[in-house]
Amino acid sequence: MSDEQRKVGVAVIGVGGAVATTAIAGVELLKVGACGTEGLPLADVTSLVPYTSLVFGGWDLDGDDLAKAAHLHGVLEPRVVEAAGAGLAAVSPWPAVADPEYCRNARGANVIPVSSVRGRVDHVRADLERFRIEHDLDRVVVVNLASTERWPDLTLPSLQTPEAFAAAVDADDPVISPSMVYAYAAILSDCPYVNFTPSASADIPALLELALQRDVPVSGKDGKTGQTMMKTVLAPAFRSRALHVDGWYSTNILGNRDGQILDDADSLSSKLQTKGTVLDSCLGYPVEDHVVRIDYYRPRGDEKEAWDNIDLTGFLGQRMQIKVDFLCRDSILAAPLVLELVRLSDEAARRGEGGAQEQLGFFFKAPITRDGSAPEHALYRQEQVLREWLAR
Amino acid sequence: MSDEQRKVGVAVIGVGGAVATTAIAGVELLKVGACGTEGLPLADVTSLVPYTSLVFGGWDLDGDDLAKAAHLHGVLEPRVVEAAGAGLAAVSPWPAVADPEYCRNARGANVIPVSSVRGRVDHVRADLERFRIEHDLDRVVVVNLASTERWPDLTLPSLQTPEAFAAAVDADDPVISPSMVYAYAAILSDCPYVNFTPSASADIPALLELALQRDVPVSGKDGKTGQTMMKTVLAPAFRSRALHVDGWYSTNILGNRDGQILDDADSLSSKLQTKGTVLDSCLGYPVEDHVVRIDYYRPRGDEKEAWDNIDLTGFLGQRMQIKVDFLCRDSILAAPLVLELVRLSDEAARRGEGGAQEQLGFFFKAPITRDGSAPEHALYRQEQVLREWLAR
Amino acid sequence: MSDEQRKVGVAVIGVGGAVATTAIAGVELLKVGACGTEGLPLADVTSLVPYTSLVFGGWDLDGDDLAKAAHLHGVLEPRVVEAAGAGLAAVSPWPAVADPEYCRNARGANVIPVSSVRGRVDHVRADLERFRIEHDLDRVVVVNLASTERWPDLTLPSLQTPEAFAAAVDADDPVISPSMVYAYAAILSDCPYVNFTPSASADIPALLELALQRDVPVSGKDGKTGQTMMKTVLAPAFRSRALHVDGWYSTNILGNRDGQILDDADSLSSKLQTKGTVLDSCLGYPVEDHVVRIDYYRPRGDEKEAWDNIDLTGFLGQRMQIKVDFLCRDSILAAPLVLELVRLSDEAARRGEGGAQEQLGFFFKAPITRDGSAPEHALYRQEQVLREWLAR
Amino acid sequence: MSDEQRKVGVAVIGVGGAVATTAIAGVELLKVGACGTEGLPLADVTSLVPYTSLVFGGWDLDGDDLAKAAHLHGVLEPRVVEAAGAGLAAVSPWPAVADPEYCRNARGANVIPVSSVRGRVDHVRADLERFRIEHDLDRVVVVNLASTERWPDLTLPSLQTPEAFAAAVDADDPVISPSMVYAYAAILSDCPYVNFTPSASADIPALLELALQRDVPVSGKDGKTGQTMMKTVLAPAFRSRALHVDGWYSTNILGNRDGQILDDADSLSSKLQTKGTVLDSCLGYPVEDHVVRIDYYRPRGDEKEAWDNIDLTGFLGQRMQIKVDFLCRDSILAAPLVLELVRLSDEAARRGEGGAQEQLGFFFKAPITRDGSAPEHALYRQEQVLREWLAR
């Protein structure tokens, strides 16, 4: 079957969110030729499934259809949302698996009325099967774009092996977070899984192992969009020029729902965790004065601002400073990466390559590795790895 | 003979300048262990001649010894200059080849009393020979760190072949600039030549050809230190993420002597020329609104400030902005690159590799290429080329 | 007659420009209650003629109706222009007095077919009279919002007295610029005159004297909106704290038609002139390193960016720096000031106060004074003078 | 007695701190003519006691002499400290009144061995008397420059009247903080008291009342130096131009001991409290999205950086942004204000004006008022009040 004829489903966790609706609106606009391919890093790679062959569905705590949701997020101007309108309005979120223990600030009524963990897993699997049949899909990729959950204790035995995990599911073990339920269901249903959030999900030993056993591609975590992306560009350059980084102060101000969620200390700590090690890895030594702040600040909405100050020491111990102010668009940077991850996950599945997808590190703040070793963070090296994989 | 025993001379054109005196002070401080290797990108490459085996001399319009010159430039605090004092004070600039037609703002009395161009070439060659013998040097590398000259007409026939050039020298052709005199003399004396300035020098067809014939390494031009270095780091990243650059506005404020020279429209145009094409090359398309300003502003002295604004378009045509403010130290960034270029030029000569040294593009704003084709500008790719060459 | 019933006409030179159409759209939106009074400094002063009692007309080189013009400028989103649509579409610019000698980059076909200077004056006066009668206006205020003209030689005898000026008009003396024609006609027709541009206009001795003789209020020049406004706020504070300003570097990037005009060196020099003395006046000493740049940079359109760097010396000679980045909206800042100037000029005329209106210095970069003495520039002192005048 | 002959003592709480040692070094340098009057706002006011007539002493937890302390703080270069050396070395801090309950991060061994609160008060008074006699002083002014204490419960009855306070002192009531002990002792000894810190000190009802009864000038609190000073300059200007402030995000990075103290949540909350209301007061309406961050960041030492982002709405609801980056010197900005406050407090005492000194609001983030009403915050209005008082 030719690429053009294949249809790939995208089941999004958090389908009513800012990033998800922006990605879906984008595909709708691409279908009608109302936008170009700016921001899509692999627009030139024709061996991947075309953007316009993607079919969207997914879960959300909020049951509003996506046209309504997109208007609310205000990422795109009203007339752009309207141009993408029919496609967006056609998607109504499925009831979600949720747990206030894991994400305090995310609230909504559209939840499945199932309380056992195993029952939730089965419910998600049934959603995926129904979606596949309804749209006659060749494959379904699951993407996590839900609100950031708090950080679990990853050393617990239940998370170490597939068997222990299955037992924990059956025992309604509270360590199993909603995003683990989704990931587990996806892997059992042979759906490639992409974790774009900082939550601990498929990247626990138990699920990585299961994905490998079942040959299901999984990737993550935490999309690398604004400030962290810039860090992985600048830090390698400072290293190239032997400029020593004495300190790096980063602050972010954002006023969208994601910012509101991160206003909760528990969710924030997950986010800061994925932002943390990037710098030391790119430089090859620890930066003691690396400070990262994320502040909820409403006037800016989705138009995040990331301000960085970098203190450098150069030749003869002389000091220098660099300030970077990135007036970015949070969801605009994220959405195209999500689309590429879907296409690439589909490609990995076609190639029969399961388990942790290291070649996708280009897209993530905290790339998962097969053997748990430290990942590559420098953007240009990540891109080379990806391009080589594509060329294989 | 072991590396440690070899002695490499560095004959600097503009030896009394800010960059030159900083580089020489650095080597003096390294000798006494008074500074580390911050800013020296190849400090780890032990196959190159050690920094402490370099011996300095050179020409300048200003005859003051280098300790005096260094105090005047104010790049380093008085006590640092004093720590490097004996070594600096020992160097007194040789009389220079100069021509106000080529550099209006550079004035000084320490000039050779020779008016024929051939006579000047011979004078420079005699300086090199005397320097080599006096210090018992294994090799002499010539580095151009003189003030930026105005741009000549590079299409003139005299500059196209070694023969035409030699004839022009004999005919006192006014197209022959001081920096061409130095470069010609260096090549005839089999001294590797590094052009760290934006002036047209060894990078004219006649001299590139001659260098190839005589197997003399030449490299240039215009050291890539602050703003342009950052451009060649950021632009490839924007390309990686498919963020379209709509415009890039760069302004520089600096108050050192180099800034004063660039206050002259003729010298400035040479500088802007080397800054120009970098961006389009890294991006793969022309940026119509690429503006570069250099303004002389005294309060800052050598502590240059480079402010950039970048306008980007991302997914769905949405606009973003990035501002970069680099509070840098002009000479502090430049001096270590000069030292590396000397060591690498020595290495190329040892390997018997003459002509344009493409693997040194990492250090230059406008790297010269063997066949005149467009050079690579992306910093990380340049570094890979260099590292591969080193590993050969 | 009550204030509410009075009708004040505003005859705008450059009525099709960005600032003019924004001001007029604003009044239309205020009429229908579609906007608030943000940006209008005197919204609380009820003794002035209401904004909604203003009636607009005027001259422009471009004959397009104002709805078309406003769409073209792109200052306001299409739906805002549409909301103000009927009122804008109703205004079609009158043929203009123009002279390419005075403003090279301003071109357009809508010009009066009169070549003698006296004939032009009479034509403008006839326009004013027709406008007054057509709309049954109680007064007409003339506001100059045309493109910046080049700087004339202000020492010429023809510009020193009303008599000499009248003779020059009759003699078609080329020193008489279009903006002088407009100003002369306004004063002769007893219309208060506001010069919001940097062009030399009513602020020449001959016309200031004439205005005083005829008791016509005149004010100017060059609206104080973005960077210069900030300068007159910050500089007095540095003085209050005895922080010495060693240098002040200002750059502006803008991409609207005004920016395009200022891309011409002649017009630019008029602009830089009005920007110049402000700083020294606020500080009480000359700042030698005061650099002001204005660069045409299209990606930004009307969304000007003004970046400032300030070098300060404080206690014990210690150095500090401040950077200010103003992402402003050129016409959005200017338009409400224009509306206040019209209301205040009307008030001055009602009070019978003619000649240079010093109390309006609050609005201008280069306030004209009655006796040619140096004006007050500090914003807060200007505001106090204005508020006292209003309270009189 | 002439001004030149009077001698005014300055008893500093925290005399070994960065601000104190900088102020004292300054006076020493002024004595020998080694520095100018930059940063001293009232250098021109000759009716005040000359800077060089000030004699310094004071308390600190750290017993090191001030030359040592100044070297440690690194505010001034070694050679400047040396130039001021004799005068600094001559001052050894007196044992301090301290309480870890009030300031966790401030530790030191130089404390008085007295545990009853009344005993501490008497000890401080004895220090003041000894200081006065030893140096034959005409007056002693007490200045609080100690580390910021945590915020006490100001509603407690013991803090409401002089009588209740005296009883609390006798009862060793734990609500009495060290800075209240110092303030109480100063007032009882008729020494004018200046609170340059954010701690609650003389600005409690009991002590304000006592100061009034005894005719002792008191002022405070929290010196207005960098970011807050700028706020009280910019906000009034936005109000003048009717630009609505939608949000104001402020972050501070600093690496001196003060920054380390503020790294403790309790001390920080006192600081944020004084920074808080300034903005709303200058604007006349509450800014909901006003965020203030202070982060300890070592690479910068005393060279604090304050970065602000301001979101504005102007005419027709259009949005603008301003960023201000202040690379300031914390102690360099503070020290001269301390010197002026001492001179002005002496002047108030000479005039016989006791109680809260409202005319000194110019120097403080949270000026105390006589009747507890909201203070004026706009810098220029504060300066006018001060200048009028001086001219009286």
Ligand SMILES: NC(=O)c1ccc[n+]([C@@H]2O[C@H](COP(=O)([O-])OP(=O)(O)OC[C@H]3O[C@@H](n4cnc5c(N)ncnc54)[C@H](O)[C@@H]3O)[C@@H](O)[C@H]2O)c1
């Ligand atoms: N640049 C970026 O925008 C970026 C970058 C990296 C990571 N992320 C992450 O992507 C995620 C989405 O960001 P966003 O801006 O779209 O956030 P958002 O708040 O707009 O959307 C999240 C959506 O998830 C839904 N949700 C929450 N819990 C759920 C659950 N258990 N099941 C199903 N739906 C659930 C919410 O109702 C909401 O609609 C966040 O975790 C964010 O941290 C975003």
Ligand SMILES: NC(=O)c1ccc[n+]([C@@H]2O[C@H](COP(=O)([O-])OP(=O)(O)OC[C@H]3O[C@@H](n4cnc5c(N)ncnc54)[C@H](O)[C@@H]3O)[C@@H](O)[C@H]2O)c1
């Ligand atoms: N970051 C950087 O500093 C940097 C980066 C790239 C290029 N450069 C270039 O390096 C050069 C040196 O920079 P600098 O800051 O040291 O400048 P500088 O002005 O301090 O030094 C230049 C020296 O050259 C001397 N000189 C001028 N003409 C000469 C001649 N004909 N012969 C011999 N000496 C001559 C001058 O007297 C002066 O001492 C400049 O061309 C500059 O553009 C500097």
Ligand SMILES: NC(=O)c1ccc[n+]([C@@H]2O[C@H](COP(=O)([O-])OP(=O)(O)OC[C@H]3O[C@@H](n4cnc5c(N)ncnc54)[C@H](O)[C@@H]3O)[C@@H](O)[C@H]2O)c1
């Ligand atoms: N913040 C601000 O926008 C600001 C501040 C201060 C001063 N100004 C000045 O205000 C003026 C208007 O600015 P703008 O942004 O609206 O510019 P614009 O270019 O949009 O408008 C100027 C208009 O004047 C017309 N014009 C030119 N010459 C004319 C003539 N001789 N007679 C009649 N019309 C003529 C042009 O056709 C154009 O429509 C400029 O001079 C500008 O420098 C603007």
Ligand SMILES: NC(=O)c1ccc[n+]([C@@H]2O[C@H](COP(=O)([O-])OP(=O)(O)OC[C@H]3O[C@@H](n4cnc5c(N)ncnc54)[C@H](O)[C@@H]3O)[C@@H](O)[C@H]2O)c1
């Ligand atoms: N720009 C500014 O620097 C600025 C502005 C406003 C307010 N302040 C305030 O001024 C104060 C001093 O600032 P700094 O930078 O000099 O701080 P610092 O930490 O350098 O000095 C404080 C000194 O107070 C001493 N100390 C602490 N508790 C004491 C006690 N109970 N008795 C006696 N001494 C004690 C410490 O040992 C230290 O030497 C701080 O409260 C700070 O918040 C400073």
Ligand code: NA
């Ligand atoms: Na987001």
Ligand code: NA
């Ligand atoms: Na304009």
